[in-house]
Each structure stands twice: as C-alpha cells, then as structure tokens.
Amino acid sequence: MRIGFLGAGVVAQTIARHVLPLGHQVVLSNTRGPESLTSLVAELGPGAGAGTPEQAAEQDVVVLAVGWPHVQAALSSVPDWSGRILVDATNRIAGDAPIALGLSGRTSSEIVADLAPGARVVKAFNSVPMSWISDVSPDKPRTVLFVSGDDGDAKGRVAELIDETGLVSVDLGSLAAGGRLQQVGGPLAGINLTFGGRLVP
DSSP, rough: EEEEEBBOSSHHHHHHHHHHHHHHHOEOOOOOOGGGGHHHHHHHHTHHHHHOHHHHHHSEEEESOOOGGHHHHHHHSSSSOOOEEEEEOOEEEEEEEEEEOOOOOOOOHHHHHHHSTTTTEEESSOOOGGGGOOOSSSSSSOOEEEEEESSOOOOOOOHHHHHHHTTTTEEEETTTTHHHHHHHTTTTOOEEEETTEEEEE
C-alpha cells in the first residue's frame, strides 16, 4: 500500500515506522517543501519518500496528520478529494488545551469531511498519544486503536492496515456516532487498552 501524509510530525512518523517494515511505501509532506524532509526520509529508510501535499494525496490512503489550526489549509492544498481515502488522525485542540466541544453538534471528523468534499473519511490514530504506540518491535503491546467512518470499504482497509502492524482496530461505527466516542471530550479518548480488554494504567 502507498500511504501519503499531510504533515510530517510525530503522528506521521509514528505511523510510518509501523508500516514501513511491512513493505508499504510512505510519502510525507509539509508546508516547507520536500527538501526540508530529506533527513527524516533518510532516517526512516527504504520505502519512505517526500513530496508535495498534492503528491501525498495521490497515494492509496492519505493521512491527515496536522494540528487542528492547520486542518483547513492542509485540506485546501488538494484541489479534488473525490473518492480518496482520507484518514483523519487529528484532534480538535488548540495548542495544549482541548477546545470545549461538548458532545453535541457535528464531530471533528464530520467537519473534516465537509472540508474535503467527496473524500471517504475514516477517523483513526487519534485516540491515544503516539508515545503509547512508539514501540514498533514485533513484540510490542497490542494496543487498541478505534476507527470510525461512513464508507465500509475505506474503513475496512484502514482497519486491516492497523491490524497488520500488530495493533488492534476496533470499529466504532459511523463518523457521527463512533467519531463522537473517540474524539477529544468523548468517553473513549485517551483510554489505553490492549488486546483482550485489559486496562493499562
């Protein structure tokens, strides 16, 4: 699978380190241009590359991995989202403080879907800090990652990728229902579960 990233920070790097050993390819992008990612790409090793946001968005799966204040600009850098699988790995926070959302109204991923018309949006990789899944070794903890989405095929492909890495996907349903459970302020945000349901303090 070819996986593109809008953003090249800790979220993109952590996911890339999980998928690259499996033979997948990644294309990282940021606002400073591919040349700024030369050292990171070399560090990540075979299968890693850098490109423009438009080039990242041409991959089989595109991961939105920028801070919430930059979401609109990142999505608008791609002129056409029609049919693309877009993984929303963002959390609706400003700086270090969560924005007061409540649990009513549209979810953060529904907002992302509005900003990327035609995209097949899947919410994933947002519910745990990346430090909890920084271990990419074969014997790493089988941490649960929640997925939500309205397109069954797109959600299935993302869930399959998560499971392939040795992490465990749990389907929460639609963007509206499941997304609300896993977004910041939801009851499943920041819950560290390993396979088998054991709660890890």
